[in-house]
Amino acid sequence: MAEEFTPSGAPGAIRFAIVGCGAIAVNHVAALQALPGVTVAAVVDTDAARARAFAERFGIPEAFDDVESALGSGLDAVTICTPHPAHEEGVVAAAAQGLHVLCEKPVATTTEEADRMIAATDAAGVRFGVVFQRRFWPAAARIRAAIDGGSLGTPVSGSCIVRLRRDAEYYAEPWRGRRDTEGGGVLMTQAMHHIDLLQWFMGDAVSVTGRVATLRHGAYIDVEDTAVATIEFASGALAVVQASSTFDPGLGAQVLVSDAEGRAASVLEFPEGTGLTDVWTLPGEREFAAPYAAGGVFDIPLADVHxxxxxxxxxxxxxxxxxxxxxxxxxxxxRDARRALEIVTAIYRSSESGGAVRLTGARSGAAA
Ligand SMILES: NC(=O)c1ccc[n+]([C@@H]2O[C@H](COP(=O)([O-])OP(=O)(O)OC[C@H]3O[C@@H](n4cnc5c(N)ncnc54)[C@H](O)[C@@H]3O)[C@@H](O)[C@H]2O)c1
Known part of the structure; x- marks a missing residue:
């Protein structure tokens, strides 16, 4: 199959660069190097030593310390694994070179940045994907398939519960825990995944109310570690969100939806990083329900979560x-990834104003 791919007019492998050589880049290189017909040709990190060490560790021919120099070197695609506020720069630079781009979540920290990224990739005619890999858990995909297939009706009620442990050591990474360099806290960085699943199951969100607070980690972060919200969907369905990085031990996450007949399904993430089916009450399909994993492993190291x-x-x-x-x-x-971002940024706005925030992006041209 690889021989048939001729993105730049010549037969051969799809040549990727990875931008940002930190924790999650390891998942990208593992996935890309395992695929036939794909080469990781270059890596980029503003920390040149880190780029070189990463390239050496994974046998990647070239290492760069700036995106512009890297992207001129006969690539077809890039994955962006930099801190969130640097996502736009990487995506726009890749698009300008005519490269397809897969960006880590959150797509950006504001919908304005996301819109510019969508516009740049549209204008360049390149593919633009965003990593929400939890959608690829069989336990999550099965819920979406049940809704598509009609064995689970359009959800009318949902809950998104995220109860994780993060600590001072985690937030010691210089860009984490600060509004200017992370754009938000537990909602922006952790619960974004689960809010994405919730809205993937429930459809377009139209209104959000929420409150955020910093109740445990305030000595070293200025973003929220605790959030609650209600979400109303275009279908009339309602959902609640609880997201906190204050739990010790962390208790994982669960996204549950139920339909107008009372049928319910949920995906449980426990331990963190592992997706299971814990509730599946669809008639004739009860065998899908795995035993609830309480009593399992608490607080595995983040490297193991990854x-x-x-x-x-x-x-x-x-x-x-x-x-x-x-x-x-x-x-x-x-565009898909922008939906969860719009919900999260609306929760921040609602928390500031004390009122409900109407969403428009899900039906606007920007997010169609
Ligand atoms: N999908 C997931 O489950 C998942 C898990 C962890 C992290 N992430 C996402 O991946 C991104 C990176 O997170 P991480 O934990 O790997 O962070 P990290 O701090 O471990 O690594 C980030 C790397 O990017 C480099 N960098 C910073 N600015 C750069 C720039 N402008 N150009 C090139 N390199 C730059 C840093 O030097 C660092 O090496 C974040 O957006 C995060 O949300 C996703």
């Missing part, structure tokens, strides 16, 4: 490569 996500990253990255090869959209596009 390791647990390698399979899901691999599925999403394989989909992105197939999208490039087949000239189609990836399963999660920049």
């Amino acid at each position: 390791l647990g996500l390698v399979d899901a990253h691999s599925l999403q990255i394989a989909d992105f490569v197939a999208a490039v090869r087949d000239d189609r959209d990836p399963l999660v596009t920049g």
Whole structure:
């Protein structure tokens, strides 16, 4: 199959660069190097030593310390694994070079940045995907498929519960825990995944109310570690969100939806990084329900959380490569990823104003 791919007019492998050589880049390189017909040709990190060490560790021929120099070197696509506020710069630079681009979540920290990224990739005619690899867990995909297939009706009620442990050591990474360099806290960085799943199951969100607070980690962060919200959907459905990084031990996450007949399904993330089915009451399909994993492993190291996500990253990255090869959209596009971001930023605005925030993006041209 790889021989048939001729993105730049010549037969051969799809040549990727990875921008940002930190924790999650390890999942990207593992997924990309496992795919036939794909080469990781270069890596980029503003920390030149880190770029070189990463390239050496994974046998990647070239290492750069700035994006512009890297992207001129005969690439077809890039994945962006930099801190959130640097996502726009990487995506726009890749698009300007005519490269397909897969960006880590959150797509950006504001919908304005996301809109510019969508516009730049549209104008360049390149594919733009965003990593929400939890959608690729069979436990999550099965809920979406049940809704598509009609065995689970359009959800009328939902809940998104995220109860994680993060600590001073985690927030010691200089860009984490600060509004100017992370754009938000537990909602922006952790619960974004689960809010994405919730809205993927429930449809367009139209109104949000919420409150955020910093109740445990305030000595070293200026973003929220605690949030609650209610979301109303275009269908009339309602959902609640609870998201906190204050739990010790962390208790994982659960996204549950139920339909007008009372049927319910949920995906449980426990331990963090592993997706299971814990509630599945669809008639004739009860066997899908796995036993609730309480009593399992608490608070595994973050590196192991990432390791647990390698399979899901691999599925999403394989989909992105197939999208490039087949000239189609990836399963999660920049427009898709903007929806969860719009909900999260609306919760921040609601918390400031004390009132409900109406959403428009899900039906506007920007997010169609
Ligand atoms: N999908 C997931 O489950 C998941 C998990 C962890 C992180 N992430 C996302 O991946 C991104 C990176 O997170 P991380 O934990 O790997 O962070 P990290 O701090 O471990 O790594 C970020 C790397 O980017 C480099 N960098 C910073 N600015 C740069 C720039 N302008 N150009 C090139 N390199 C730059 C840094 O030097 C660092 O090496 C974040 O957006 C995060 O939300 C996603």
